[in-house]
Amino acid sequence: MSDVAAVERPADSTSADALVLFGATGDLAKRKLFPALAKLAAAGRLECPVIGVARSEWHDQEFRDHARGAVLAAWPDVPAEVLDRLCGRLHLVTGDYGQLSTFDALATTLAEHGARLPVHYLAIPPALFPTVVESLSLAGLTVSSRLVVEKPFGRDLASARELNRVLHAHLDESQVFRIDHYLGKESVEDLLVFRFTNSMFEPLWNRNHVESVQITMAESIGVEGRGSFYDSVGALRDVVQNHLLQVVALLAMEPPVGPEPKHLADEKVKVFAAMRPLDCASLVRGQYAGYLDEPGVAPGSTTETYVAARFEIDSWRWAGVPFFVRAGKGLAASATEAVVVLREPPQQLFNESGPPGPARNLLRFVLGRNDGVTFTLNAKAPGPELDSQPVDISVDFASALGRRAEAYERLLGDAIDGNPRRFGREDMVEETWRVLQPALDRPGPVYPYAMGSWGPAEADAVPSGPGWLLPKAAPSGGVAPGSGL
16 A cells, blocks of 8 residues: 555645545536636636546546536636646546555555645545545545545434544544535625624524524426436435525524634534424425426435425524524525514504504525625605505625625635635534434425425415515515415
8 A cells, every 4th residue: 555645744834735536527526616626726726736536537638628628618708828727737547436546546646746735525425435535544645634525414413423433533523624515605604794793783683583584495496317316315415404504503603702613613513502303393395296207216206305394493592583494496486595584563553554564674685696685674655644665775795795706616715725614513514413313214294396386385384474485586476485386
């Protein structure tokens, strides 16, 4: 076994001197990683070689041509010099992940480039994680390195704990970067900045003034040819355990004692630790009509493509405030939003013309492409009566702040720089699985819903208060939330 890369990390350096992409010829690398690397190259933030590892029997030039095509598909007007600069850094090691010779070849390639602090990115099926990590260790490639692990991180609490055990047998926790691309989205991170830099909201951010919180992640598309993968996970595992519970944490966490990664992670973990295990009576699963006809989906599958759930946080700040979460495919619109619903005033004064009276105040965070924030307030309605009318005050962040970096661009840059702030920690991941475990053990029925609806009618019973709020992106005159029609 080669030990050419088994050297100690230089004391004065945290920036990686090589990026190793396992699964370099796969779908994730093609769709997300190569375009992100091109953006980093354009910004002058990619100074190290990028070494792909894959089973494909390609030469370096074939690999570079593949990466070039992937970048051009996502960024057609990429400057030629940027693309050339990226491709000039690309190299490929071919071999089977189950063969130790593959990792010896990788060690030799890293040594040829003088790499002493590589980042290993596992863009491969989770079943291969233990094999690759153990082989990296045997080849001496975990002594001074970082490891980026793609989601899903486990399938439940037991498997997440076992994967953590395997990783910690070869790596310190500080070397492990558990990726959740939602933590790389600027719009999601803005929740943190919005809450703790605008002091006007802090007096309202508690159970005395907040009635409920709604988080919606809706996709109008179906599984889009990914039936085999999706059927093995479902909406709970695919987006709720990671993406949406992270949004809950950012909305619910206490002020961190500082901006350091540890401080932020500590407060998130406190939120998850205070969450009750999911009550299956407060969970509705759905499946869009036609899902069973998707290629790769098992006959009679009960995998959910939609989920609506009520989460409770037993903390001093949030006791009694429900957090309603829904996510689904094949819905009426594509939108990701978090809405904070404030309590009604103690008296409805300004409705001389009769009900409904003043609308609830809402803080709506748009977390999708057209990210921003909207405040729904009440103003006097035109006319002789003293009536109120809701008005929206909106800010579009792209227009106000300029280009927002893509999530994988930011996360790859962080992994290379050694900044763990936007990655998951061991206790964070295990606590989220703990919260979901009852629903995994006793998932309950799955209800059908029509493509283009807002999910099954049974989901109407999940939220209290105003019911499900339509996202801003919802089509005018669209189908009512949860109608299933």
